[in-house]
Amino acid sequence: MKHTLRAILVASGLIAPLYAQSIQSDNQADKVKIELGRKLFYDADLSINGTMSCATCHEQRRAFTDGNKVHPGALDDPGKRNVPALANVGSYKNLTWAHNHLSGLAEQSLMPIRGTDPIEMGMSTHEEEIGKRLSQNECYRKMFTIAFSEEKGSINLSTVSRALESFEKTFISNDSLYDQKIKSNQPLPTKESEAGKKLFFGAAKCNSCHSAPLFSDDDFHQVQPQTQAANPLMKDNGLSDVTGNLKDKNAFRTPSLRNAALTSPYWHDGRAKTLSEAIRKHDLKMNQTLSDRDIAKLIAFIDTLSDISFVNNPKYTKPSKECPY
Amino acid sequence: MKSVVLVLMFLTGLFAKEAVLPTELTAWKSLSFISAAKSANELSDASLSLNHASLIGLHPTPKIQYVARPMNEGGTVSYGGIFQIDIKESGVYRVVLGNASWIDLIKDGKAALSVAHNGGPENSGIRKMVDYALEAGTYTLQLSAGADSTSALLVTKIK
Numbered sequence: 179m180k181h182t183l184r185a186i187l188v189a190s191g192l193i194a195p196l197y198a199q200s201i202q203s204d205n206q207a208d209k210v211k212i213e214l215g216r217k218l219f220y221d222a223d224l225s226i227n228g229t230m231s232c233a234t235c236h237e238q239r240r241a242f243t244d245g246n247k248v249h250p251g252a253l254d255d256p257g258k259r260n261v262p263a264l265a266n267v268g269s270y271k272n273l274t275w276a277h278n279h280l281s282g283l284a285e286q287s288l289m290p291i292r293g294t295d296p297i298e299m300g301m302s303t304h305e306e307e308i309g310k311r312l313s314q315n316e317c318y319r320k321m322f323t324i325a326f327s328e329e330k331g332s333i334n335l336s337t338v339s340r341a342l343e344s345f346e347k348t349f350i351s352n353d354s355l356y357d358q359k360i361k362s363n364q365p366l367p368t369k370e371s372e373a374g375k376k377l378f379f380g381a382a383k384c385n386s387c388h389s390a391p392l393f394s395d396d397d398f399h400q401v402q403p404q405t406q407a408a409n410p411l412m413k414d415n416g417l418s419d420v421t422g423n424l425k426d427k428n429a430f431r432t433p434s435l436r437n438a439a440l441t442s443p444y445w446h447d448g449r450a451k452t453l454s455e456a457i458r459k460h461d462l463k464m465n466q467t468l469s470d471r472d473i474a475k476l477i478a479f480i481d482t483l484s485d486i487s488f489v490n491n492p493k494y495t496k497p498s499k500e501c502p503y
Numbered sequence: 504m505k506s507v508v509l510v511l512m513f514l515t516g517l518f519a520k521e522a523v524l525p526t527e528l529t530a531w532k533s534l535s536f537i538s539a540a541k542s543a544n545e546l547s548d549a550s551l552s553l554n555h556a557s558l559i560g561l562h563p564t565p566k567i568q569y570v571a572r573p574m575n576e577g578g579t580v581s582y583g584g585i586f587q588i589d590i591k592e593s594g595v596y597r598v599v600l601g602n603a604s605w606i607d608l609i610k611d612g613k614a615a616l617s618v619a620h621n622g623g624p625e626n627s628g629i630r631k632m633v634d635y636a637l638e639a640g641t642y643t644l645q646l647s648a649g650a651d652s653t654s655a656l657l658v659t660k661i662k
Contacts, residue, residue, distance in 0.1 A: 220576070221578060222575075222576065222577050222578035222581060222648055223578030223579055223580065224578070225578065227578075227580060227581060227650040228564065228577045228578025228579060228580035228581030228648065228650075229577060229578070229581050229603065229604075229648045229649065229650050230648070231575075231576075231578075233575075234575055234648075250603075252650070253650075254603065254630075311578070311579055311580070314579070496576075499572070
């Protein structure tokens with residue numbers, strides 16, 4: 179019933195998908211799937227040598243980024259792209275920096291687990307090992323049995339990835355200072371941030387791509403012509419590497435600005451150390467009119483998009499070692 | 504097995520391009536072997552000395568009972584271990600590692616926060632260096648989520 183209501187509300191535009199996600203399921207199997215996904219998110223046995231879990235790169239305190247330009251893989255292969263933040267990730271149609279053909283978060287989770295460009299968790303051709311490792315743990319066996327009863331509790335890459343998807347869909351960030359002030363119809367607390375907000379939604383037109391409420395339009399743009407890659411051996415043509423279409427060359431998905439103050443460095447390859455640097459890298463005509471003062475105002479506004487309750491939410495922390503079942 | 508590893512490391516060092524090490528890392532070149540503790544009970548046999556690099560023997564993660572739960576826990580196929588070290592004066596200390604294991608420095612049940620992290624100089628065999636601002640006292644140094652059963656470890660004061 180709740181699902182139906184949510185679907186109607188979203189379809190009618192009465193609530194944005196971002197907020198719709200916060201309506202939780204009552205179904206026991208769905209609840210266990212989320213708990214299971216959380217346990218798996220922090221489990222390094224999803225990597226070839228047990229050194230890397232999802233949380234190794236996606237640290238909650240950094241809004242699920244890691245503070246590095248790029249992160250090397252479990253076998254020390256060089257990283258390719260900056261770790262993307264995961265706030266509201268369940269509300270996106272397009273996932274990762276540059277992909278428009280993924281069916282959802284379950285399929286996306288396979289990219290770091292068994293992808294080869296770049297090699298991150300290194301499980302390509304070792305996928306069966308995941309089921310073998312996790313099956314040795316009694317708690318996993320119980321949780322998979324409840325969460326995937328229709329598949330007889332099978333532990334394999336498919337059920338693992340769907341559990342991860344269930345957990346990641348709970349990553350809702352909608353309680354920043356900006357959200358609180360919008361809800362109570364009040365101005366932002368400082369003149370600087372309020373001026374930044376006017377600029378953001380007005381003359382600077384940031385909102386044309388970084389659209390509220392996600393602060394991303396979930397679309398791809400060529401914001402800066404490709405110069406030299408951070409790692410010259412690592413060619414990155416953005417979306418065209420997926421579509422094969424030259425028109426998509428150097429196009430990347432607009433990153434959300436929610437929690438952006440917590441997710442430095444910036445840009446698809448982490449080349450911008452600060453927000454100021456990232457704003458200046460936008461090779462757009464409108465940007466030429468932005469003064470240093472304007473950029474300071476925009477940053478003051480972006481600071482209000484930090485959601486402290488999201489980065490401290492105990493629902494997303496590493497779960498206790500004790501089995502809940 | 505231990506001696507084979509030592510010989511291999513020696514030969515690798517013989518043919519490798521010489522790394523240029525800064526003064527605070529000169530101890531990195533002379534290694535003595537120490538086996539990590541698997542639990543707090545074994546820590547007295549796993550004491551590190553400041554400015555002395557060690558070739559360290561690590562254990563399969565399922566066999567280790569960490570003093571505090573590591574921030575980054577390794578999987579069942581990873582390696583880790585526990586050491587202790589006396590810090591006699593407060594200052595900034597650097598933990599230098601030959602692999603990418605996660606490092607936790609624990610005192611009074613709390614993990615010290617790192618103040619900087621870097622890779623090592625080229626061809627040095629140093630995979631990561633993490634700096635901590637530490638008070639005087641005895642610290643438990645925990646390594647977790649490591650890829651190998653051996654590595655090299657040095658703790659040195661830099662400020």
